[in-house]
Amino acid sequence: MARAATPEMILVFRGTHQVLSAEKQLRKGGVPMRLIPVPRHLTSECGLAIRIPLAERDRAREILSASRLSPLSAHLSLGDGGYDLTPF
C-alpha cells in the first residue's frame, strides 16, 4: 500500500485542548496539517493527533515550542500503515 507519496509525520499530544491549540498555531503559521484520530497502535491515548508533511518538521517544531506545545511523541509514517517513533 504505497499511500504516503510524501513522507508524513504524526504528532501526539497530551490532551484534546493541546491538540486543538497546536492545530490553531500550525494553521496560523501556514503549516499544512490534518487533524486525525490517533492511530490505535501508536498509543492507547483516545482522541486526536496531527498529521503534517515530514518536510514541515522544522517549521512545526519552531511554532509549537514558541507556544509551549511540544508533542508527547512524534511518529514517522512508513507508508505501509506502520509508524516509527522519531524525535521531534
Place this chain on the structure above:
Amino acid sequence: MAEAVSAAIRRAGNPGRSGHVLSIRSARDLFSARERLARLFGCEDSSRFVFTGNATEALNQAVKGVLRPGDHVVATSVEHNSVMRPLRRMEEGGVRVTIVPAGPDGVVDARDMVAAFRKGTRMVVMVHASNVSGALQPVGAVAAAARRQGILTLVDAAQTAGSVPIDIPSLSVDLLAAPGHKGLLGPQGTGFLYVREGVPIIPLTEGGTGSRSESDRQPEFFPDALESGTPNSVGIAGLSVSLAWILRKGVESIRRKEVALVSELLDGISGIHGVRFFGPPDPSARVSPVSFVVEGMDPSEVGWRLEKGAGILVRAGLHCSPNGHRTLGTFPTGTVRVSPGPFTTRKEVARFLTALRKIRNLPS
C-alpha cells in the same frame, strides 16, 4: 445561543473521547469557548479556564482544592453562600476563617481586608460585586497586597463576568469563578474556574478525561486536571456563541449601558416616597441588581404585585447571602431585587418605576 444549544444537542458527540467527526465538532466547541473566555479576561493561555456546571461548583473547587488544615483564609461579610458554606465546612476541618465586615453601603474597606492578613494566611476570597447590594468591592487593591505577601486571591465574579471589564493578569487574581448563565448570557449548567499557572490545586472530582487513558492517575495538566467526566458540551456550545456576541459588543459598552439604566432606576426609586434602595448610590460603584424595600410591605408581596400588575419578574427575599443582608440590616425579611441587563430598555425601566409608584398608591 438557544439555536447553538439545539444544534449541538441534535448533533451529539462526546468531546475528546474519540476521533470521529461528531466528537471533533464537540471538542471544537469547548476549545472555542475556552479561547473566547481567555480573550474576554485578558489571558494568553486558555487551558487555565476549566468548565464547571455553575459558579458554585467552581467556588467549591477553588476553596476545597487549595485550602488545607491549618491554613488561614480571609473573606468579606458579603460573600454568597456558595463561598460561605464551603468555608464553614473547611473550618470544621481545621481551616481558620476571618470574616471582614462591610460598611452599611455593602462595601468592604480594602485596608480592613489587608489588616486581617497574618502569618499562615493562604487565601483571600472576595465577591467582585455583591449580589445583594450590587456594591463593587475593592478587589484590585486587596489582590495586589495579597500578591506581595504571597497570598492567593480567589474572586467570585458571578455578578460581574461579562458586564464589568475584568483583566485577570492586571488584577493579580489567582483564581476566578463565574457562572455561564448570568452576565455571560449562556445557558444554565455552565460555569468556569480560572486557575493561574503555578497555583497548587487538588481536583474535587477525578475520572475520565479522554487523555492518559493508559494511566489510572489523574493527569496534572490543564484543563484535564480539573475536568473529569462528560462535560456539558451542549451548554458550552451555547455559551461559546454568547461569548462571541459579548466580545463583538465589548464589555465596556455593555457596562456603560448597565450604568445608565441603574442610574435611571436609582433616580426613580429615590423619588418614590416610602421606597428605599440599598448599596452605593453612585451607579459607577455598583452593578445591576438593585435591592430595595417598600415601607410596610413584605418583599414577596411587592414581588407578587409587580408580576400581577405589570408582568415584571423580580426576586424577593434573602438572596443566598445571610451575612450580606445582615450588613444592610435587611435580615431576615430580605429585599426585592430588580436587575436590568444588556437587553433591558429604558422604556422597561420606566414601566417598572410606574408599577412601583402604583404599589405605593402614587400617581404614575
